[in-house]
Amino acid sequence: MAEYVILGGGGHARSVIAALVLRGETVRGYVAPEPSPALGPLTHLGDDDCLDALPPHVLLANGLGTTGSTHARRRLHEQVIARGMEVAQVLHPRAFIDPAADLGPGVQVLAGAIVNAGARLAEGALINTGAIVEHDTEIGRHAHVAPGAILAGGVRVGLGALVGLGSRVLPGIAIGADSVVAAGAVVVADVDPGSIVMGIPARPRGDRGDTQ
Numbered sequence: 001m002a003e004y005v006i007l008g009g010g011g012h013a014r015s016v017i018a019a020l021v022l023r024g025e026t027v028r029g030y031v032a033p034e035p036s037p038a039l040g041p042l043t044h045l046g047d048d049d050c051l052d053a054l055p056p057h058v059l060l061a062n063g064l065g066t067t068g069s070t071h072a073r074r075r076l077h078e079q080v081i082a083r084g085m086e087v088a089q090v091l092h093p094r095a096f097i098d099p100a101a102d103l104g105p106g107v108q109v110l111a112g113a114i115v116n117a118g119a120r121l122a123e124g125a126l127i128n129t130g131a132i133v134e135h136d137t138e139i140g141r142h143a144h145v146a147p148g149a150i151l152a153g154g155v156r157v158g159l160g161a162l163v164g165l166g167s168r169v170l171p172g173i174a175i176g177a178d179s180v181v182a183a184g185a186v187v188v189a190d191v192d193p194g195s196i197v198m199g200i201p202a203r204p205r206g207d208r209g210d211t212q
């Protein structure tokens with residue numbers, strides 16, 4: 001039987017653990033530089049060095065969330081792949097995922113999120129609590145759709161973009177790679193790669209200057 005190991009020990013790790021436990025999965029412990037009080041009695045397995053010693057039946061779940069940038073979460077995923085290991089999907093049992101949606105490896109869809117028909121979620125994409133990804137929308141690799149964001153039909157979100165809390169994106173809009181849509185924004189026009197847009201209607205704030 002599969003057992004999960006969580007990568008990271010913060011708040012997102014707790015959401016991931018909750019989703020897995022509700023699915024009836026077994027969580028063996030977590031990997032983090034230090035023990036995390038946030039994860040209570042769950043076993044701290046050690047830092048990254050312990051990964052190579054894990055038995056082959058163990059599945060790894062990305063427990064790193066995003067703050068202002070998706071880079072650290074993406075880097076962790078890519079480090080695991082570089083070790084020849086896989087990052088498992090985490091699909092909350094109370095998310096709705098249309099059977100005609102296409103989900104890549106390591107995708108996470110958390111509690112109450114909706115992923116509609118024809119949506120495509122690329123490797124490592126995160127659809128957070130209560131977000132809505134409408135039909136035929138494409139979420140790029142390692143992009144994060146934050147809690148409560150709503151993406152209309154036919155939206156395209158680029159690699160590593162962060163679509164912030166409670167934002168709205170109108171049909172067919174393209175959100176560029178590594179851009180940030182601010183919390184609460186309403187996006188009515190395409191968003192340039194690497195830019196931050198905010199407000200209603202969303203306007204660019206300038207380059208992020210984020211090279212993490």
Ligand SMILES: CC(=O)SCCNC(=O)CCNC(=O)[C@H](O)C(C)(C)COP(=O)(O)OP(=O)(O)OC[C@H]1O[C@@H](n2cnc3c(N)ncnc32)[C@H](O)[C@@H]1OP(=O)(O)O
Pocket residue numbers: 065066067068128146147163164165180181182183184185196198199
């Ligand atoms: C489970 C989870 O928690 S997932 C969390 C996912 N995270 C998110 O959704 C957060 C998205 N990030 C944001 O919205 C951020 O506020 C950003 C990226 C837009 C701006 O962050 P920062 O660069 O740190 O900006 P900072 O907080 O210094 O504010 C700069 C200015 O923008 C304003 N501002 C900040 N956020 C917003 C926003 N969402 N909408 C409108 N204005 C904003 C501030 O009031 C400030 O204005 P001022 O210069 O007039 O005082």
